Amino acid sequence: MSSSSLCSSVDVGNDPDIEEILTDDLVADIERFADYINRLRSALDSTTHVPDGETMCVSVHAALSMVSQSVRDLLVRYPIFKTSHVLMPVSQLVHSVKEINFDSASVDASKTLSCIEKLESAVGNTLRQSL
Numbered sequence: 001m002s003s004s005s006l007c008s009s010v011d012v013g014n015d016p017d018i019e020e021i022l023t024d025d026l027v028a029d030i031e032r033f034a035d036y037i038n039r040l041r042s043a044l045d046s047t048t049h050v051p052d053g054e055t056m057c058v059s060v061h062a063a064l065s066m067v068s069q070s071v072r073d074l075l076v077r078y079p080i081f082k083t084s085h086v087l088m089p090v091s092q093l094v095h096s097v098k099e100i101n102f103d104s105a106s107v108d109a110s111k112t113l114s115c116i117e118k119l120e121s122a123v124g125n126t127l128r129q130s131l
Contacts, residue, residue: 029073033123036066041116044109057102064097067119074123080130081123089119 040063042048043056050059071090074081093115100107 026078029070029077030123030127033067033070033074034120036063036070037116037120039063040067041113044107044112046107046109055102056107057100060097060100060102064094068094071119071123081126083126086119086122086126089115089122093119 040060043059043063046056048059050056068090071081071086075086093112096112096115100109100112
């Protein structure tokens with residue numbers, strides 16, 4: 001599930017009952033999570049320009065840090081996300097980034113991209129189930 005589908009999977013503009021459940025803070029936190037996931041995905045793309053003085057490794061780890069912080073925020077603020085369905089994909093994502101060999105000529109990010117998809121799906125499904 002892409003982050004754009006994560007945010008658009010719940011159309012808060014059409015259903016007043018959903019608007020009551022989805023507070024502005026929750027929507028903002030989900031959008032922040034989606035933005036950081038996109039940054040991580042972009043950092044893993046070998047065709048993406050890396051700012052001067054940075055390496056792909058630094059960019060990926062910085063983006064992973066933002067994703068981790070946004071997930072921590074979700075866990076602390078919204079108990080619905082404190083499930084193994086969310087925690088396992090987060091752990092798998094961190095481990096997959098640790099396993100990337102940034103020193104090789106071509107970085108294989110396929111496992112990490114798969115972990116990103118699983119995490120997006122877990123967050124989206126958890127949100128949907130709470131509605």
